[in-house]
Amino acid sequence: MKVSSLLGKLLTERLTLVDVGAAGGLHPRWRPAEDRLRLIGFEPLDEMSDDGKTLCLPWALGSADGEAELKVTKRISMTSLLDPASDLLARFWDKPEHTQIVERIAVKTRRLDDLADEHGFAPEFIKIDVQGGELDVLQGASDCLKNSLLAAEIELSFLERYKGLTKFAEVVSFMEDQGFELVDLWRIKRYRHRNRAGVVNPGISKGLRAGRLAFCDALFLKRDAELVRMAEENRAQAGKIIAIALIYGKADLAARLHDLTRESLEPDLNRDLDRYFAKVSGRQFGKRGVHRALDYFASKF
Structure with a gap:
């Protein structure tokens, strides 16, 4: 029995998945359930569209309606509404180049709670990958967290890679206050310090690795x-x-x-x-x- 077959039988109703920072499309782990999803994607550089299965909304999410500036970086995956913490990132290999800003784009910010009401959807799962603005998104989604969300995947940072970023412990605390538990961490990434010898990631200690914890993905579920x-x-x-x-x-x-x-x-x-x-x-x-x-x-x- 394949998981895809089980998912088709388990999901008698469509599951509403909100993807904040939707560049790159649906993650492969969700593909076996793709036919049973209502996908709501937020990407401020895309046009609004709705084919009945996927609704794309061209706004950045935040804690209030307003305007912001999107900093597009040389490595597109590090694009953020926040400025890179250049002084800190200068310590590490590659990061100054990766976070070099190549374009600044004015975007509008909206609250998820308001957009859910306007477009008639109730998020049951949310995935947030916005390079430092995760707590701001969550603060604009308090009604969704309380009333409809079952679980969340959130990228969390262990160090202030962007100016004003809210770090790991504060986001975990916020989610606990909203009735969610931290269940797992994966894709744990480390930044390696620059040095004259060119040391990057030698295997010198079993079970341990070079580098400083930078960020990870985290899974939260409603309290047990x-x-x-x-x-x-x-x-x-x-x-x-x-x-x-x-x-x-x-x-x-x-x-x-x-x-x-x-x-x-x-x-x-x-x-x-x-x-x-x-x-x-x-x-x-x-x-x-x-x-x-x-x-x-x-x-x-």
Whole structure:
């Protein structure tokens, strides 16, 4: 059983995905569920369009309506509404060149809450990658965070790469105040210090790497008790929450939610999920599973 087949059965209603900083299109992890998504993309350099499946809105998101200046950088992925922190970035290889501003473009900023009302959508998942302005976007989405959002993927910075950037701990604290829990981190990136010897990333210590933590992607989910309540009370919500867990590789959480909601799911879906979880649990290698077997044998030595 492929995940794409499971997602098609889990998502009995379209899941509304908001992508803030949508350059590059839909991330491949969402492709298996593409036919069951309503995608809302924000990219201030694009034209407004809506084909019934994807709505593209040409605004930058923030905490208030207004105007801002988009700093387009030599490395386009580092483009931001904030100015690069040039003094700090000068310490690291490549970053002064990557963040060289090649164009400044006036853009309008809008609040997500207002646009959701105007265009009639209720975000259930939000992905934010705006190079330092993540908290500003979230502050303009308080109603969505409270009423409809199930989960969020947010790029977070460990150091002030842009002037005025809100760092990791403050965004995590804000999300916790809104009823979300930090579940995972990945794509952890490091900046390497410039030096005369040309040292960049030598392998000199097992398990550790050169460089300073710069940024990462983070997954937030509604607080556990609320997530479970929503899944248990509503078949469509249960399917969406389990689907998000599978898309982000949280098969353990998906299996737990399936345990709690299986009575509301269709018999054929329960059967397919049981087969899938049996496969990924490693039971085909024996009762204990691979990880339990390794733990067992390790305990004997």
